[in-house]
Amino acid sequence: MSEDLRPDRRIVFQGLGALGVAAALAACGGGSGGSSNAGSTATAGKAGEKLASTAEIPVGGGIVLTDRHVVITQPTKGDFKAFSSKCLHQGFDVSEVKDGTITCTVHGSTYDAATGAVTGPPAPSGGKLPAVKIKVDGDSIVAA
């Protein structure tokens, strides 16, 4: 049985320490739960739904919204990207973003935080985390 609705919301931060955790807790609003991934571009929620604040996402790092299965990164200042957080190896959520690299610590796969492309095994070479549509709306990252 695969359940998208999980009672806990785990957000992983890299690079912000306690300040980032506080920001994450502040950002925990309502969640609508599952979304369908029928196409090649995943969705993070209803259009305009707030996912995070820009201040929560460190340059070169990112956050993982495990309840939405989305990882949001900021490869360079002011440039925000989002991808499915489901690892291409066995589907666990990736767990950290640091120094421009998204890592799935379950078995060590790595991805480029700017493109989602696989940079290290065991995720298949040539693979890419599907992009997720987001938009910057003021100081918020929202679903698009």
Ligand code: FES
């Ligand atoms: S599930 Fe991510 S590396 Fe295995």
